[in-house]
Amino acid sequence: MRRLIHAKDIDHLALGATVLGTGGGGDPYIGALMAKQAIEKYGPVEMVSIDELNDDDLVIPSAMMGAPTVMIEKMPGGDEPVKAFTQLEKFLGRKAAATVSIEAGGLNSTIPFVVAAELGIPIVDADGMGRAFPEIPMTALHFGGISATPMMVADEKGNTVLLSTVNGAWTEALSRNATIVMGGSSMLALYGANADKMAPNLVHGTLSTAMKIGELLEAKEDAAVRxxxxxxxxxxxxxxxxxxxxxxxxxxxxxxxxxxxxxxxxxxxxxxxxxxxxxxxxxxxxxxxxxxxxxxxxxxxxxxxxxxxxxxxxxxxxxxxxxxxxxxxxxxxxxxxxxxxxxxxxxxxxxxxxxxxxxxxx
Amino acid sequence: MRRLIHAKDIDHLALGATVLGTGGGGDPYIGALMAKQAIEKYGPVEMVSIDELNDDDLVIPSAMMGAPTVMIEKMPGGDEPVKAFTQLEKFLGRKAAATVSIEAGGLNSTIPFVVAAELGIPIVDADGMGRAFPEIPMTALHFGGISATPMMVADEKGNTVLLSTVNGAWTEALSRNATIVMGGSSMLALYGANADKMAPNLVHGTLSTAMKIGELLEAKEDAAVRxxxxxxxxxxxxxxxxxxxxxxxxxxxxxxxxxxxxxxxxxxxxxxxxxxxxxxxxxxxxxxxxxxxxxxxxxxxxxxxxxxxxxxxxxxxxxxxxxxxxxxxxxxxxxxxxxxxxxxxxxxxxxxxxxxxxxxxx
Structure with missing residues (x-):
């Protein structure tokens, strides 16, 4: 079920993910713009289902955190999601074989494409919620026993905060606060785990679903039909x-x-x-x-x-x-x-x- | 100029360091108690001058952060300073050859003895200020071009935050905020550097000075003479x-x-x-x-x-x-x-x- 995602697919994806994102999950235009720029620069991204990875392949989700209000004004320069990601890889001493979206939503469904394109790794057709939620522990991964930490929080200025916490509430409190200090939004790499541990704790097919929704909404048909x-x-x-x-x-x-x-x-x-x-x-x-x-x-x-x-x-x-x-x-x-x-x-x-x-x- | 510091020396040290601490630097009784307990458990701590270390020996200062008001109520269990310290060592991939006080002051002159005793490493007879100051970048180390980060911030619950920042103001903002979220006080390991880089940027003899002051104040003489x-x-x-x-x-x-x-x-x-x-x-x-x-x-x-x-x-x-x-x-x-x-x-x-x-x- 491998599929190459090109820049032209990203608009459908962002549109559909915004439907799934229940009004949140970040600004779809910023996310789509960043993803398309990255794909145009580094080439198309391979989308895979998680069972196409090896059991011991490391998968690291990539995301942004913060109030959408602020994200719109603080549009990232482009390489910050990659920085949070590679800094976490460095700390773990391992390279990720793939990335995945932590949540559906215009921004957080497309941000991982920036990472995937620049690092030349595939993105898993799934996400951690099947929708968007406001807090870090609100993921199927969390309930599957996968820790959000070690979690890397990075800003556009070059500051990074690596969290290791005793539970999800502390992860939420410390990362939310660091994000506020950083100016209201930040880039994250978190919930890293091997593919076999992650597979039963993802909502599968989210990206395909989002692209299909985007296609339905963009079809040349009446509003009522769409x-x-x-x-x-x-x-x-x-x-x-x-x-x-x-x-x-x-x-x-x-x-x-x-x-x-x-x-x-x-x-x-x-x-x-x-x-x-x-x-x-x-x-x-x-x-x-x-x-x-x-x-x-x-x-x-x-x-x-x-x-x-x-x-x-x-x-x-x-x-x-x-x-x-x-x-x-x-x-x-x-x-x-x-x-x-x-x-x-x-x-x-x-x-x-x-x-x-x-x-x-x- | 090597000298073994025993539990009985700690009270003089904490007393004198509190004079140098200009009213802050943490609670001297808590610091002294923790240091004495550690020395009684692990043995006396060797105090050295920095020129007795090898040029490429790693020195990591150890400290507590937060409002003294809160520290009094949140007396640490004992091994938290060591945890921040060893977590930073682990991140750096190197063991420290010695520790040192970041500031004079009842607590932060004695906390490094907890680390030194438990890890069996010497403490340098110096500190980073020759007094106490409220903010992280207010050290001679900072002005000598030594970065406070990578900096480990740890609480008594087991949460750790590893900071890497672009300047001292961000270090202060992010660590202060993490400390507030952690309940108002935290344990730190920061400003790690090789002995040769650290030597010209420390205030030397602070611990000996503090012990001497403690002895003068405890002498059997009239208040006016003391x-x-x-x-x-x-x-x-x-x-x-x-x-x-x-x-x-x-x-x-x-x-x-x-x-x-x-x-x-x-x-x-x-x-x-x-x-x-x-x-x-x-x-x-x-x-x-x-x-x-x-x-x-x-x-x-x-x-x-x-x-x-x-x-x-x-x-x-x-x-x-x-x-x-x-x-x-x-x-x-x-x-x-x-x-x-x-x-x-x-x-x-x-x-x-x-x-x-x-x-x-x-």
Whole structure:
């Protein structure tokens, strides 16, 4: 299942990953631009499934951290993701055989292509979440017992911080804080592990899925057809259709947090929808009742283009469609829901899954 | 000039180093306790002058970071300084031949003895400042072109942060912040360099000087005689004698900051003295005029015992003597004064040296 990814594939990938990124995961334009520049300079990147690697091949995910607000203003010079990556390799005393995305999302699905292109290594068709989440330990890798540390945090000035921690909460606290000190965003290399240990703890096919979504959304068809195709392909449903009448946002503790209000249109006339986000969309409330909840995916689409709108791009007056899509099955596990369910983010209700909870949750 | 330091020497050392520590440099009782425990367990520590090491011997200073307020409550379990030290050795791929104090001060003059005793390596009779300062780059090593990084920051829970930075300001910002996240204090290994590179950039004889001061203060003589001996030995002068009528303190950005007011007694009756500190005493103002200024040493002594009182121990009602002592000549250099003079700390006047500025400053 090897496939060469060219610069022209990256736009589809970034577009589709932004749908999966539930409004977060970084700015898709910056990520796509960096990935395309790297591929044009170093050549196409080979995408492989993890079982095409040797069991003892080292795989190191590559990512950016920080508030999307800041990332837009602090667009990296280009080689910082590679620096964090090679510094971690140096510390481990081993070269990585491949890289992989830690999360879906416009930026963090494409950043690893910068590393893969420059270092001439393949990228695994997978990610660590099947969506985007705001905190470092919120990955299937974490729940599979793979440590995020040793983790390299690098800024665009040349500073690096290598973390080794006793648990995920300390990883999150120390890396988030270093990122804030570094100016609000940073480049990461983390969760390094051998392919055999990593394989059962990834969400597989994420990059292919994202590229397919991108193709569906870019097809020369009516908005309604493209929306229907998207929902069919992702098992998603429409939650609300309306006009954006208010967006409140603030940067708190290094996160972009906010609340969005939508006034219903068409079938949703007379209703109000409220979205809450922390980098990523967390909750959709319809007339005060939660209708879509984290960890299920919640994405805001433009009614005309059916393109996703990131939490950073939400603006008064936009006419949008809110959709929800089922999360990867791993998130149905009770120990996972404890870290990524609504209650963790401060809401007083449980996860209301779109897809029946799997037997793992019985 | 090799000398074996036994547990019984440590109390003199901690006492004298607290005089040199200008009110900061950590809690002398905790430092002395830890050093004595380590020496009792592992045997006496050899103290050497740096020219007794080979040119290419690696020397790594060992220290603690944080607000003294917090250190008192977070007394380390004992092996954390060693952990930061050995983790840095591991990263460098080399064993240190010796350790050294980064600053004089009750805690940071004795912490390296914990490392030296446990690892069976000598300690160099020197330090990086000839006093204590609140920020990481405020060392003669820094001005000698020795980088504080790679720097290991460790907490008592088992988390470590390895910093590599582009300059001293970033080292300070990132390590201070990691220390705050870690709960307010941390253990450090930093400024590692070969003996030949380190030798011209240390203040030599600090540990012997501190032990001698400790002996003078513990001598069976009157307070007046011991004070006179101390001032003679350190080239110091008495600045003010009075009663402590007010102390305001707050922990800001990981530092213990405060202002102390003294009402004059005896020859100083009718006058008021104000001390300002940031971990260490920075400024003594007599009736509104600066009479002792950083980087010269400013130390508060108990009138009865002539023992130093750290900024953390200052209390209403104490009857004290404020003395000032000349700083090491390195601090007279203009580029050094820029980083450690009164203006750096926000005061609107220049350094008023106790000892004429050296020709280096001409």
């Amino acid at each position: 929306l229907a195709n998207l929902l069919k392909f992702t098992d998603g449903v429409e939650v609300f259709r309306g006009k954006l009448t208010d967006v409140m946002r603030r940067t708190v503790d290094g996160f972009a947090r906010g609340t969005v209000t939508l006034e219903g249109m068409g079938v949703d006339s007379g209703s109000v929808c409220r979205l809450e986000f922390q980098n990523e969309n967390l909750i959709a409330m319809r007339d005060g009742e939660p209708v879509a909840t984290v960890p299920d995916l919640i994405t805001v689409l433009d009614q005309e283009t059916i393109h996703p709108i990131t939490t950073e791009e939400l603006r008064y007056g936009q006419r949008v469609i809110v959709i929800t899509m089922p999360c990867a099955p791993v998130w149905h596990r009770p120990e996972c829901l404890e870290l990524v369910g609504p209650r963790y983010f401060g809401y007083d209700f449980d996860f209301k899954p779109l897809r029946p909870l799997t037997t793992q949750n019985a | 004070l006179a001996n101390l001032l003679k030995f350190t080239d110091g002068v008495e600045v003010f004698r009075g009663k402590l009528t007010d102390v305001m303190r707050r922990t800001v950005d990981g530092f213990a900051r405060g202002t102390v007011t003294l009402e004059g007694m005896g020859v100083d009756s009718g006058s008021v003295c104000r001390l300002e500190f940031q971990n260490e005493n920075l400024i003594a103002m007599r009736d509104g005029e600066p009479v002792a200024t950083v980087p010269d040493l400013i130390t508060v002594l108990d009138q009865e015992t002539i023992h130093p009182i750290t900024t953390e121990e200052l209390r209403y009602g104490q009857r004290v003597i404020v003395i000032t002592m000349p700083c090491a000549p390195v601090w007279h250099r203009p580029e050094c004064l820029e980083l450690v003079g009164p203006r750096y700390f926000g005061y609107d006047f220049d350094f008023k040296p106790l000892r004429p500025l050296t020709t280096q400053n001409a």
